[in-house]
Amino acid sequence: MTQARKWISFLILSMTGGIVFQVGYIRYVFLEDTYNALNLSAQDYGNIISVYGIAATIGYFIGGWFADKFSPKMLVAFAMIGTGIIDILIAMAPGYAAILILHVVMAFLGMGLYWSALVKLIGMLGDSHEQGRLFGYLEGVRGVVSTIVGFAGAWIVATAASSVVGVLWLIRIYGVCAILLGLAVWLIVKEDPNSPAVQARSTVTLHQLVLAAKNPYTWLIGFSIACIYAGYTCLGYFSPLLQHQFGLSAAFIGVIGVVRTYVFQFVAGPISGVVADKGAKSTPRFLRWMFIATIIILGVFLVMPRNESFMWIAVALMFLLTFAIFACRGVYWALPGEMEIPEDERGGVIGLASGIAYLPDAFLPSLAAWWIGDPAASPAIPEHGGGYVTMFIFLIVLALIGIGLTTVMMRRRTRELALVPSEAGN
Known part of the structure; x- marks a missing residue:
């Protein structure tokens, strides 16, 4: 060729x-x-x-x-x-x-x-x-x-x-x-x-999946990513929030949606890779930082009044949240390699962890639609955005779980590395 x-x-x-x-x-x-x-x-x-x-x-x-x-x-x-x-x-x-x-x-x-x-x-x-x-x-x-x-x-x-x-x-x-x-x-x-x-074979075999199910990292990685992916799944619901409760014009919604969905895809990823390697020096630690940032941003959304006076603050917060989520997306599949999962098991771990990681897509769009209802109609609690309160609290809880999972991952990896010199000495 x-x-x-x-x-x-x-x-x-x-x-x-x-x-x-x-x-x-x-x-x-x-x-x-x-x-x-x-x-x-x-x-x-x-x-x-x-x-x-x-x-x-x-x-x-x-x-x-x-x-x-x-x-x-x-x-x-x-x-x-x-x-x-x-x-x-x-x-x-x-x-x-x-x-x-x-x-x-x-x-x-x-x-x-x-x-x-x-x-x-x-x-x-x-x-x-x-x-x-x-x-x-x-x-x-x-x-x-x-x-x-x-x-x-x-x-x-x-x-x-x-x-x-x-x-x-x-x-x-x-x-x-x-x-x-x-x-x-x-x-x-x-x-x-x-x-x-x-x-090369792409098929993930049953044997690989069984080995993956026995590996604790499969579940730690899978559910950590699921906590991140849930935030990504909910990003689309910020457009009606900004339009109907913060007064952003319909003309800007499409532009903001493009920036949020695509521009951050190739901006946040490279930055996150450098910060995770050079700053955090650990992908789980970097993810934990992003979970903490997510909690802070969503906490501000919970207490901030929903009117046009806060429109651009809401847009800025949404972009910060988007950056945190896409920064995580840019590095979270580095976890199997960083945890040094053996090559012959990695395909099964990634396969099973992926099934867990993308579970939010299987239920969250339907659940979020039920929470929010018709965003153009009057919300149940006008000053707080009705179903958006439920969605924000749900995402905050997932971020707290993500902090716990990444912390366990880091401590487990630290113990494994601590055993390497003693095993080499024997």
Whole structure:
């Protein structure tokens, strides 16, 4: 493969990562506009997203099997084209049951077929000395593409006849882009059947999962990340809070949603990596700092009056909370390596810990929708935001649990390291 073909293939594959999940996670930017556009209630949409989360988690576990059995290139192309078709069908607002089924299929395509196959395709573009650079560039390009399409989407929604019309057109455009990228993968990307990335197995075996279940770090890592991911899952619900209770105009909501969802993706990650390594000198310690920051920020939200006078303070606090969450996302998968989990067990630990870590996506959207109800209606407790109080307290409790889990992780690791010299002496 020529260098030009290699980097063109890499660019196309990276761009797919910025498009494939746009509709599945559109709520992070256009929550209220999306469920209104699809003729759904907030609770119905929350239920659909929870089912999507369950299907995505299952897809993660079976994705490795598909990547081992079939051509990664064809899987990525099929998943992109299929996702594009589903996006277009969703934009027809076919009703609750149909949208639910379409989201389940979309989750299967994204996590069951696309993700593991993409990892293999990226891996085969370079030798063992280029893997870190390739996957680092992948995240960077994904972040840039997501940001560009996010701002373009905010402009489309803001300039449309209504936000409802704008969101439907945006979903259609995402669908067309996914189809075009799928065709580009099929026609341009070339896979090397002799690449070590193709020969390596992606499937997590039952034996690996059993070993992982016996490893205490699996549960400490999994539930620590779950406490973080719950905050990420709830970030989309800050848009209606800012709009309806702090008076932020609808025109700014889309822009703020893009900044919160995509800009912080490639800004907070690199910073957190440096701070965790050079400042905290420990990923669990860094996560504990972020949990403490989260508690402070949410505590201010709890006591702060909800009116326009505090609008920009609320926006600043939301951005600080977003930074803390994305900073954690940038480093938390360094935990298995930092805890020196053996290579032959690491796949099982990451697989099982991932299933635990992303559990909030399976229930929290539905639960948060139930807490908050219709954010445009008068809240149960106007001066405190009604169901938002419950959500903030829930996240504070999870942050406290996260502090406990990371503390246990640090102490366990300290004891293990303390035993190394004595064992060497014997």
